[in-house]
Amino acid sequence: MQRNQDLDKDKFQRRALQVKEAQARVTKYAKLLDAEFVPLSQSCGRYLVETVIAPHPFPAFNRSGMDGYALIAADIEGCSSDNIIWLQVVDNIPCGAVPSVEIRTGTSARIMTGAQVPGGADTVVMLEVTETRETDGITYVGIRKAQAAGRNITPLGFELGPDEPVLAAGTLISAGDIAVLAAFGVHTVKVHRRPKIGIFATGTELLEVHEPLQPGKIRNSNSPMLEALVREAGGEPVMLGAIVDDLELARSKVQMAMETYDFVITTGGVSVGDYDVMGDLVREQSTEMLFNKVTMRPGSVTTAAVRGGKLLLALSGNPGACFVGFHLFARPVIGLMQGSLYPYLPEWTATLGEDYSKVNNYTRFVRARLEIRGGALFAYPASIDESSVMVTIKDSNCLIIVPPEQRGLTAGAKVTVIKLPGEIEG
């Protein structure tokens, strides 16, 4: 193959950025997406565009907390089982009904949990300390236990007053938020659109998942992984398949994808090899390269570029590097596009469960398993965590951050981990 020496020189002399700087460069182009309305039932996992203000107090009426009798506390002062005080029952208020009578001294209303407490009453006595009798067609309730005013009544506005903020803009809607929105009558929710993310792989060696193995080839495992990761981050993946290592083909695919989608993620071909076409492509005039080297392992060759204000993230083909690169660079972008207030995965402190000896001059993001033991967090590095290793990706629910200078870490050391989505054993 005829090589252009200048091109090669350009290719090899990459300026490596620190992870934080590389993150700042990509997130700068994470454009906040416009709003859309979704039914409440489909709003879980979406981000609120505007702060929701309580349109009314909650509860909107004085609410009984017990099945019993609403009455005036002063009327039953000093009563006991030996000194039952009898009150006339003037109303019966099931849940959902409106009281018809004001409670005056000497009277009470039978009331159920969640029903509106009648005017005049200041306490609700539970059924268990009462008994009833009927005299001349009039019902009386006997109270065996005195209690203070205010007991068993949740006052109007106790949970939230009118015009108070209920949920802040940028909230990632959870089940609890849905309950609150439902209670305030918000049946359609204004959320940010999910970013449509074009995903494709490059590699002449790639087979589709359903294809039988062939000599020298492998199945494309990064594309389905990225599809799931995009979905997990709240994006809408659009699968654009895999292409052979051909610069012309990659160029037209990238162009189409960047015109059509909000964000484009590719995998493969970003290193310095003869067929690393994505690496060549981002050095072209039409594209503004943000970086093509980061001081991290795996994923040192992670590359990002901008064209027409849209981002292209070209992740490494090595599965471990593709996985780590997604979490560090794609995930925050996807979060920010939807208005997330916390686009970065959380960093926790854990105790290293086993020695970790690998060191080099770049920060390592070691895939590892977090476990809770005795209420404390322990992180166990994967048995093999090279960039090229695919199988141990499944065993990782965190990435241990191993700073460059460290001379290996011994079990028991405190480490910072990036918590990945998923469950923790323990």
Ligand SMILES: Nc1nc2c(c(=O)[nH]1)N[C@H]1C(S)=C(S)[C@@H](COP(=O)(O)OP(=O)(O)OC[C@H]3O[C@@H](n4cnc5c(N)ncnc54)[C@H](O)[C@@H]3O)O[C@H]1N2
């Ligand atoms: N001379 C040098 N060689 C390499 C360097 C370097 O600095 N100088 N960097 C190494 C590092 S570090 C990495 S990471 C890889 C990056 O490789 P690429 O991003 O260019 O990826 P490919 O060459 O396309 O493939 C690498 C590896 O991954 C497999 N692969 C590719 N795509 C997929 C996919 N969709 N699903 C599963 N596996 C995939 C591919 O078959 C290769 O085995 O470069 C080093 N080399």
Ligand code: MOO
């Ligand atoms: O970029 Mo490679 O993933 O550092 O190993």
Ligand SMILES: [Mg+2]
């Ligand atoms: Mg390569």
